[in-house]
Amino acid sequence: MDIYKGLFGATIDWYYKNTTDILEERTDVPASLGLTPPIVNAGAMVNKGIEIELRHQNQIGEFTYGANFIFNRYRNKVTKRLAETIGTIEVGQPYNNFFLYDWIGIFQSQAEIDNSPKQPNSGTLKPGDLKMRDVDGNGTIGPEDRIRISRFPDYSYSFNLYAGWKGFNFSAFFQGVQGQKVQVSQWGYEPFMQGSAPPTKFLMHGHRPTQAILFRRSI
Template identity: 35%
Template sequence: MKNPDGNWSEGSGIGIFTDGGRAKATTDNAILTGEFLVHLTPGWDFTANYTFDGTYIDNSNHRKTFYVVKPSGAKDPRGGTSPNYFERNTYKNQHYTVNAFTSYEKTFGGHYFKALAGFTQELYDNLRLQGSNDNLYSDEVPSLGLTYGVNRNANDEASQLAIRGAFGRINYNYKEKYLLELNGRYDGTSRFLKDKRFKFYPGISAGWVLSKEDFWQPLSNTIEQFKIRGSYASLGDQAFTDNYYPFYPNLATTLPTDTRWIFNGGRGSAVGSPGLVNYGLSWVTTNTLGFGVDAAFLKNKLNVSFDWYKRNGKNYAMESQGLPALLGVRPPLVNDGETETKGIELTVGWKDKINELSYGANLVFSDYIGKVTKITNPQGLIQRQWYSGMTMGEIWGYETVGLFKDQAEIDATNQSFIHGGTWNIGDVHYKDLNGDGKIDNGDNTLSNPGDRKIIGNTTPRYSFGLNMNAAYKGFDLTVFLQG
């Protein structure tokens, strides 16, 4: 590991780790929260709370010049460590949340009523500072202020995202037999322009507990609980992009040291052309219709729950219809796609106790399939994200015939589109689906996919999970399986 002279051998690589500098990372988290609760009258409360959470990160990277001692005693800087270098990155990510809401509930004559209304606001405030340079005066005092290199670099990033909304909910039930809930949200975000910023999302759910009806009494010894329910809800998503300002075109800048153009006898800074933006970009909306049944049997030992749902997504954000290549920039995001997803969920649970042994099991089964119902893709391009009628997760590929058995098969098949080199006996032989004598992807469209077809799907089907547990005299065991 060390040479006879006591220095680390160059081949060991240990010296570069012990004396080659340090990368340090420090993360501090701060959380402050408080709540104010007032009981205004019996059944009427007012609540306000505030939460602050911040993350503060300081990263530094100091690369020392590491010298390798030769047998002669001469010192040579190891490649990649000269000149020495220092970089510092600081991050300040702060999140402020304010909630204020009031609720009132009342019970009279078998009727239960509760109403809630509130206001919420969030602010994300982020700042990043980065600076670096080479040629430190001393490796013993790593600091940006003690560098004299010409490769100075300084960057900063500042961003803010504000979210504001109002929400409300009304609950009603009569003798816990007839259940009704109405809710709604009116949310806005600074991620979109003013006329696209706010949107209202309503919801309704209702249930009927048949097992509490008089006509259910003959069945009550076998089916203790039975409830049917239905719901419709609309939700919005504005976090489909990491960009806090998708409506602002960005200008790429280049330092004078990185440009290749001469201005006034020397290289100057440059500003690139901005990308395209969509001023009409707005919320992605999901509407879900669902129906379900809950039942309990055998003195509540056996519980069964079944749900069916249909979820329609609207205004998915994706790149707009392909534009001519001569444009030179990527197309902007637009609210375009619509989808439909249908699924079921079944839960069966059993719990019982025999003397001091308690045990139980829960089986969950689910399945769903999604399709694209609408998208602007008139050419039916397959390589685009979606096309109308597409099943979500589908995989396009080539069908295989088998393996090449002899040279005659190779000579009779043109697979140069897939691999332009030499094909050999034992290589994969693909099927010529369109009969044109060659294997390719055609125009890469639905009308001319070449020799490709749908060969599979990445969406998991028929998922299940099984949770089994048992407890006896203070000992417990849990087994979980899924697939």
């Protein structure tokens, strides 16, 4: 849609794609057969989203200018698998989730360790070790307490400015993403990996760390 002879405009795109017959290796072939299980067309997933663009352009004498803003929101869901499983690729969940324990802090004292739910590595914990959340509240943290976190962002956006006058041109482009979860590791990210203390992003002040996802590991 454009109005006032193109002075203002907007575009809205919506898409929905259902992909079927995705290749997957069969899991019902016994190892005693001695052969690699066949790959068959079995999986399915849905991708859907919306993209909105708002724009403005104008000319005043020899001066031209314009701007546009784009917003994008995308969702993904696995709808069929050869065999139902719980984990990173699960029916009803986004594809390739993070499936991991939820880090909620760092133990500050031995008393806190003694009064907390039993951790996966209880018996060797010391103040300074990571503290995991007891999701089901049974007092022991095990595989059932792992949570699912989508790798896909909440939304992305971009903003573009441009102007021109007598052969001189200027443009600027900005883009960003909200809610993107990534798994980072190794040198410069993992505490003590490089023989030094954790970086400042791992500092704790008695509340849930905003950078916790950066240190979680899939199980």
